[in-house]
Amino acid sequence: MPIKLNPLTKIIGLSSVLAVGFLLVVLAGALYGNWLPVLDAFVFAIAHIPILITRYYASEYDSYLDDAELGATGDVVDFGRFLSSFLLVTGIAFPVILYHCHILTHIATQFTIYGGLLIYGVVVTFTSYFDGVETDALEF
Numbered sequence: 001m002p003i004k005l006n007p008l009t010k011i012i013g014l015s016s017v018l019a020v021g022f023l024l025v026v027l028a029g030a031l032y033g034n035w036l037p038v039l040d041a042f043v044f045a046i047a048h049i050p051i052l053i054t055r056y057y058a059s060e061y062d063s064y065l066d067d068a069e070l071g072a073t074g075d076v077v078d079f080g081r082f083l084s085s086f087l088l089v090t091g092i093a094f095p096v097i098l099y100h101c102h103i104l105t106h107i108a109t110q111f112t113i114y115g116g117l118l119i120y121g122v123v124v125t126f127t128s129y130f131d132g133v134e135t136d137a138l139e140f
């Protein structure tokens with residue numbers, strides 16, 4: 001028996017985790033006097049967008065031009081995953097590079113990476129929760 005959560009409970013939980021993620025990133029910038037970790041938060045926040053765009057494009061392509069021999073939709077989705085992976089690796093590597101150049105401290109690097117991963121996790125979870133139509137709401 002799966003656990004059913006109210007959509008309002010999902011939104012409140014996700015917003016709490018998102019607030020903790022942004023708190024960690026802002027603390028990394030504020031406590032150590034360098035605001036470059038905020039750029040990293042934006043990278044993590046937009047990292048899932050290529051997947052969403054290419055998934056939409058692939059679904060539109062499938063419905064109108066269904067050609068199984070070409071496999072063009074798989075290429076489009078793979079390109080979106082590649083871009084998303086590139087942004088995730090950039091989001092993790094950027095604080096490490098700043099730490100290596102002695103711009104960030106060790107704690108600020110950890111705060112930035114963990115906060116960014118929380119932000120990305122919330123974006124992915126939010127899109128998976130609210131992506132489709134709920135079947136329970138349609139049943140009478």
